[in-house]
Amino acid sequence: MKAGRCMARATGKSEAVYERLKGDIESLRLRPGAKLSEVQVGEELGASRTPVREAIRRLARDGLVDFVPGEVARVAPISLGGVRALFEFRMLLEPRAAASVATAGAADERVLVPFRDLLKRLEEFDESFGALDAGAQVRSYTKFYDVTESFDQAVIAACRNPYLARTIRDLRGQTVRLRHLSHSGPRRMLNSLEEHRAMLKAITRGDAQAAEAACRHHLAQTLQALIDNLTSQDLTFGRDVQVDITG
Amino acid sequence: MKAGRCMARATGKSEAVYERLKGDIESLRLRPGAKLSEVQVGEELGASRTPVREAIRRLARDGLVDFVPGEVARVAPISLGGVRALFEFRMLLEPRAAASVATAGAADERVLVPFRDLLKRLEEFDESFGALDAGAQVRSYTKFYDVTESFDQAVIAACRNPYLARTIRDLRGQTVRLRHLSHSGPRRMLNSLEEHRAMLKAITRGDAQAAEAACRHHLAQTLQALIDNLTSQDLTFGRDVQVDITG
DNA sequence: CGGCGGTACGCTGTATACAGGATGGTGTGC
DNA sequence: GCACACCATCCTGTATACAGCGTACCGCCG
Numbered sequence: 001m002k003a004g005r006c007m008a009r010a011t012g013k014s015e016a017v018y019e020r021l022k023g024d025i026e027s028l029r030l031r032p033g034a035k036l037s038e039v040q041v042g043e044e045l046g047a048s049r050t051p052v053r054e055a056i057r058r059l060a061r062d063g064l065v066d067f068v069p070g071e072v073a074r075v076a077p078i079s080l081g082g083v084r085a086l087f088e089f090r091m092l093l094e095p096r097a098a099a100s101v102a103t104a105g106a107a108d109e110r111v112l113v114p115f116r117d118l119l120k121r122l123e124e125f126d127e128s129f130g131a132l133d134a135g136a137q138v139r140s141y142t143k144f145y146d147v148t149e150s151f152d153q154a155v156i157a158a159c160r161n162p163y164l165a166r167t168i169r170d171l172r173g174q175t176v177r178l179r180h181l182s183h184s185g186p187r188r189m190l191n192s193l194e195e196h197r198a199m200l201k202a203i204t205r206g207d208a209q210a211a212e213a214a215c216r217h218h219l220a221q222t223l224q225a226l227i228d229n230l231t232s233q234d235l236t237f238g239r240d241v242q243v244d245i246t247g
Numbered sequence: 248m249k250a251g252r253c254m255a256r257a258t259g260k261s262e263a264v265y266e267r268l269k270g271d272i273e274s275l276r277l278r279p280g281a282k283l284s285e286v287q288v289g290e291e292l293g294a295s296r297t298p299v300r301e302a303i304r305r306l307a308r309d310g311l312v313d314f315v316p317g318e319v320a321r322v323a324p325i326s327l328g329g330v331r332a333l334f335e336f337r338m339l340l341e342p343r344a345a346a347s348v349a350t351a352g353a354a355d356e357r358v359l360v361p362f363r364d365l366l367k368r369l370e371e372f373d374e375s376f377g378a379l380d381a382g383a384q385v386r387s388y389t390k391f392y393d394v395t396e397s398f399d400q401a402v403i404a405a406c407r408n409p410y411l412a413r414t415i416r417d418l419r420g421q422t423v424r425l426r427h428l429s430h431s432g433p434r435r436m437l438n439s440l441e442e443h444r445a446m447l448k449a450i451t452r453g454d455a456q457a458a459e460a461a462c463r464h465h466l467a468q469t470l471q472a473l474i475d476n477l478t479s480q481d482l483t484f485g486r487d488v489q490v491d492i493t494g
Numbered sequence: 495c496g497g498c499g500g501t502a503c504g505c506t507g508t509a510t511a512c513a514g515g516a517t518g519g520t521g522t523g524c
Numbered sequence: 525g526c527a528c529a530c531c532a533t534c535c536t537g538t539a540t541a542c543a544g545c546g547t548a549c550c551g552c553c554g
Contacts, residue, residue, distance in 0.1 A: 163336035
């Protein structure tokens, strides 16, 4: 393989490297603080430096990589302060987005379709969950995450303000990584499920205020669970220079 | 000049190209819809494709360039819908930031220093402005913009939440470009001056609620002025495919 | 004269080459 | 034994080469 084809869209190397690295970072296979040398990553993933370079820049924009011009890029550390700041910011954006969707849904039924669908999926999941034994419950987490993932996506898609949508989307990577980190057991999951149901019901009802409140509550609960886990599991994550930005 | 030095920080080619293009776009020297070919820009600015590429990607993040993978990058068009969406988003972020700064200032006097300073500069400017003839007034716009610019910078710097700060900063490019577009005459400027004074007073007083309201008011007024100008001056800007994103 | 096909150009994506710093380890001097 | 300096190594920034893809212009045919 000498030179690359343009192809861009479907098979683009840059995109592939980006997705791969993103997945590895979100799943914590790449630990916070890990060095991301362009050449090394390139060799490992069978790509040249150029696409790797671009992928790393994009990951930096997503907040998953700490990038300083002359230095080696590193997987962004996870700090308590950083998590708090992230959720404080999400608390500003996402409740507003949820409210906006509820309002839009009240005016145009069509935007509610995916949300009614999600609500149904959620109810089905809820009903079947209790019947499972502990092992099967843990395995079903993935399915639940799929629903929450779809919910987030649906909100972004339904968001009428492109700036708001993009900013929320840009934060998703960090959110996903943190979720993979909080193995909070079934209790937190059931609570989260209930919170999602509340959000979905408010949105499909067209109740903007309730949707906003439900979203805010969900974020607050998630943050609390995350803090509990981060402080109990001593976080060896990101032992490298830990500039806690929020103070 | 064969190959480049690393130097990065001070003389970095990529940074230079970025700043240059950014300035040209903000000042409308590069018109909305203009094509930005990597090779062409590179030749014009005496840089190779690599730094140009990176600069264009960064400008896309700033919302000043529309970038689609396989295609030629273009200077982002200016649409009424886009401007509305931008300001709607700013209305979500900046009042919160202003309030946050006011709160922080009430707890720690030191964060107020730059704001007291700005307030003084503003008062001085205000006093001297009336004495000028029309021509000198127009020339003094630059000085006023300096103050507003410094104000925005100061808010960003004082912002405790790095996510909020970064997002506001990322929007600055578009804001600046729009400002260069609204030659609203002295009346709008004097109003803006008054609005800034209100924000500064609220912040230095430590009154978060007033700061938030003042900021909101300022943004609403600015948007209104902008809309007036955009609709009166028929905006030939961005005649290329105008996907108005906000509907 | 209008529609259509072919060709030439330009563009991006990718790969690779080269030069200058930054970093980390090792050896030496105090 | 410790601190400092030197050196090897790696890594990034930049430049350039090559391959495919789209487009636009031009000529040809109906």
